[in-house]
Amino acid sequence: METTASIIAVTQLCEKVIKYIIAVSGAKDEKARLRSKIRGCSSLLLQLQDEAADSEEVEEWTQTLELLSAPLARLHEALGLTAVALSSRDGVREKLQWPFKEKDVGMLVEAIDSEMAMLSLALDGNTTRLLIGTNARSKRNEEDLKELKATLKLDMGTTISTLESLGGDLEKIQITQNGVQGGVDKLHERHDTKEAIEQRESILKWLTPIDHASQQRDAISRRQAGTGGWLLHSQVYQDWLGTSNRTLFCPGIPGAGKTVSASIINADLRERYGRDNTIGLAHLFCNYRRQDEQTLDALLSGLLRQLVEPQASLPKHVEEFYVSQKGFSDRAEATARTLQLVASTYSRVFIVIDALDECSASHGCRIALLSRIQELQNTCGINLLVTSRFIPEIVEKFKTASIIEIQADRDDVRRYLSENMSRLPGFVRNKVELQEEIISKIVEAVRGMFLLAKLHLDSLLGKRSPKAVRIALDKLPTGTDAYDSAYDSAMERIEGQMAEQTELAKQALAFLTCAREPLSTMKLQEAMCVEIDEPEMDPDNYPDVKDIIASCLGLVTVDDDRSIIRLVHYTTQEYLERTLDRWFPAAEAMIADVCLSYLCLNRYADPAYLDPDKDGNWYQYAAMYWVHHARQAPSSLERVVDFLTQEISLIRSYISWRVPLFTPEYIKELWITGLHFAAEYDLEDVIAPLLQRGSDLSRRDVYGQTPLLTAARHGSKAAAEQLLRHGSSTDERMDKGNGAQTGDTALHLASEIGHVPIVRLLLEAGAATNSQGENSNTPLSISVYSGRTEVVQVLLDAKADVTFHNTGKLDSKSITLLGIASFRGHMDIVQLLIAAGVDVNERDKRNHATALFYAAADHSIDCVRILLEAGADPNLPAGNSEQSLLMTVCHRHQKHSISIIKMLLDAGADVNYVDSEGLTAYYIAKRKDSHIAQYLLERGADPELGLNGRPYPPNS
Structure with a gap:
């Protein structure tokens, strides 16, 4: 039981250190990194404790736990060193500053990682490997621990002394057998079996991998202590709390503090009802940068996960939903039904949706979300709170709701400014009257916009004298143009820094403005580390995240829990996008060059190279998005051509995000050539240079396509024109591997996808209108089947044969074109074919049936009407x-x-x-x-x- 007691002791120390990390100020990135690692360690220890308690193989587990005594002791010592450095000593009670350097955190994380590896071996139940591992690592880990202590300038005497005062020393913690069993019993109350835990986690992750709790923590972390009371104490909010089936709409101008207000309300709801298992709580933070992933299903699934996660066991409705929908991508309807069933099990449900205006309006996502929430209100009486900008269509949706306009309360703004006076130069900190003047003038200027107060305060950071401060205060912008003026000022101050700081800031801002997806701090660092045309990365060229943030003068922030680095507000994004040519005229070219230089690193030209960290670094972004940036950067043409001629690097990047289980064997197949890539993505300008370098127009990719066939399949008209101009033939066919090349032509492929411009182009180039391709289809028959009305018209104008019967899309036997259109319900095409003179009463060889038979049998009522009017018998x-x-x-x-x-x-x-x-x-x-x-x-x-x-x- 001694080792079990040690496990519990180290687990308790993990929790204590996490509290200390939260308590200190500064170094957001390092704090998040270390906290995340220690939380992972704590989770592993709890799992180990659970396994040991559940196992029936007592003797084997006793041996395993004995082997863990040394790793646990070292782990306890490493955590102890951390606790000593973080804990307040000598009676000092003010909030401590972060004591570690970035290198220190790296050493701590590495020390914890080394011992966690041993714990993982124990969980795997492999005693032999654990014995080998502990023997092999013991000396090295001991030396690493000594180096860590030397670096932190701490000795174990100090550590033990402090831990004793904290009640955390391993030798001083007395845990009886009953106490240990009590801990195990508590674990059993929460979880039945390891399999049940794993199944539960699988279902929750399947619902959504998004950590909504971390989004709440990110938002609430931006709250100035003591602010937001006016909202919580308002009578309208209190009435909303007290009555079921109520909607509270909280609109506000940009920068008024809507997201922070939503997080304050979430925190208030948690405090009031978090321990009441009869009340469900859920929230959504919509984000304009995440519209692609914030689909209707994703948003509904996020609400569903939050409602079921606090429950001891998942409701049967959710498990049934998982079984029935696993493997389906479009499950919004089923998600909505399950959400309704789960919500109905609570006595009350509160849902908070922040920034509804940032929810995508395309494909009806925003309207559909509101519709589903309305159904929840009608059936379950939920309480809904929504924040948004003053968007007319959104305001109209909530015209009958209770309303509180979100705006920065004057007292809250004063409190924020007062708390941040310490950031200003010394001559301000030493003059109370100047501080009051600054506060009063900023409060007056911002007129309810909290973000503007921050920007105005930031604009004073570099002032050299009281006179300079007062001049700036007199020029503070107000009104509708205030943000643009404030951002103009911020960018001018960035350009006024030392040259290298300015370059660092502008490169970071360019990346964050133009990036196609949110960037982690690690991705941005790696991107900014790239040196154009260098064959490898230099680890000494990585910029420090703190330096990046500092150089951007308040325009950039980091979401701690997710380590996402972003622009401070969506108004910042809007401003920088509008003024891109002014501040970063070569931004797209810079990003394209960085992406291509990264993809061309020597390591990626090696077919055997596997990148174990590809999901966390810049590679995936570069592979997916370099084309987007290069399209907008003509100056990158030569570098694009260079990349497209590097076959291994190109194939690796092409398949890296298309093939789930990537292996070097995939690279051995000719997935794609530079010409195929140019054809797929319609990169017309690179085709001639590629041909000059020896690219082959007749070479086929893994799908048996020539570049022209690829262009036709993907609707790339400009590329198709270039290929035809340089010698591609409209007679080229798909090759299924037998060498016969009897497959579809480019005209077939373009007709099937309905790309009229390419169909016209191919016909003008002499493509055979009635050529038979795969399954004996003609371009006309395949376009009729696919419902491509415009293509059908173009082909009819080109005198395509309307009497042709055969199509493999339905059956190997004969069926008329009019029968196909009628069976598929393509009313417009039925009319076109009748107008072209087809016999409406012609019977096919498949069923001896007319087109009217297919229309009526498939209940295509409009087609039946049209055919009867045309004389069908x-x-x-x-x-x-x-x-x-x-x-x-x-x-x-x-x-x-x-x-x-x-x-x-x-x-x-x-x-x-x-x-x-x-x-x-x-x-x-x-x-x-x-x-x-x-x-x-x-x-x-x-x-x-x-x-x-x-x-x-x-x-x-």
């Missing part, structure tokens, strides 16, 4: 039994059956037709749908005709 039978069309509709009774039957009868269909098996429409309807049967009687059906009482079907 409703009495032409189909199938081996020569069944009438009316009988087929009765057999497939669906929503529009009676409407179609009426249309057929009105057009002269024989209601009493008897087929070769003795069946009538009425006989079928009587056994399928009584409403249809009654209608047929009303239209003259003879109930005595048919099988005369024999069962249906006849052979049953």
